[in-house]
Amino acid sequence: MTYKVRVWDLPTRIFHWSLVLCILGLVVTGQIGGNAMTWHFRFGYTMITLLLFRVVWGFVGGNWSRFSSFIYSPATIFHYLLGKGKPEHSVGHNPVGAGSVFALLFFLLAQVGSGLISDDEIMNSGPLTRFVSNAWVSLATYYHKDVGKFILLALVILHVAAILFYLLRKKENLIKPMVWGDKITKAVFPDSKDDVRSRVLALALLMVCAALVYGMLRFSGA
Numbered sequence: 001m002t003y004k005v006r007v008w009d010l011p012t013r014i015f016h017w018s019l020v021l022c023i024l025g026l027v028v029t030g031q032i033g034g035n036a037m038t039w040h041f042r043f044g045y046t047m048i049t050l051l052l053f054r055v056v057w058g059f060v061g062g063n064w065s066r067f068s069s070f071i072y073s074p075a076t077i078f079h080y081l082l083g084k085g086k087p088e089h090s091v092g093h094n095p096v097g098a099g100s101v102f103a104l105l106f107f108l109l110a111q112v113g114s115g116l117i118s119d120d121e122i123m124n125s126g127p128l129t130r131f132v133s134n135a136w137v138s139l140a141t142y143y144h145k146d147v148g149k150f151i152l153l154a155l156v157i158l159h160v161a162a163i164l165f166y167l168l169r170k171k172e173n174l175i176k177p178m179v180w181g182d183k184i185t186k187a188v189f190p191d192s193k194d195d196v197r198s199r200v201l202a203l204a205l206l207m208v209c210a211a212l213v214y215g216m217l218r219f220s221g222a
Helices: 010-032 034-060 074-081 095-116 134-168 175-180 196-220
Strands: 003-006 182-185
Touching: 010 034, 010 134, 010 175, 010 196, 034 095, 034 196, 074 095, 095 134, 175 182
Parallel strands: none
Antiparallel strands: 003 182
């Protein structure tokens, strides 16, 4: 017997695919440069908003979207790598996938954060550069251009490779649940809350995050 579990609530799914579009937009506009940097900054501000939302949603979102559902002890990770994982590890983020998620969130925050105080010394500078010293601007610019983007590229490649591995080797489609929200399991697991009330809450939180980013830009004079 199989069961259908609502794993990814709608706000999490929208966040995920919006983040994908932002990453693509940032890569393309960053490579083009010039006038495209206007959109590079816009994608960056959108990403900050999305990341702030995801951090908050990690505490109040659907069951499988909460950080508490995929924070694992070293022992649990070790046993999972030995093939001794628990059934619930196949529902949301497994111990290895959880590490990938946290790494992506951390380095994405580091990338957009460094972008806020970066300066290419040609025509583009982050909105907060005037609030920090030249030494911090130089360090942030170096990290943003020569370190952070390559770390993120490696993490994205690993993320895609893992999805393909599960699809081709384990015959498990990880993309479908992130599109439709549901996953078919062999045991009963709790659904993520995904009703009208939770979606309205998510929209309200997103608006607050957007307002915070907008306020930061107004304060900086950007």
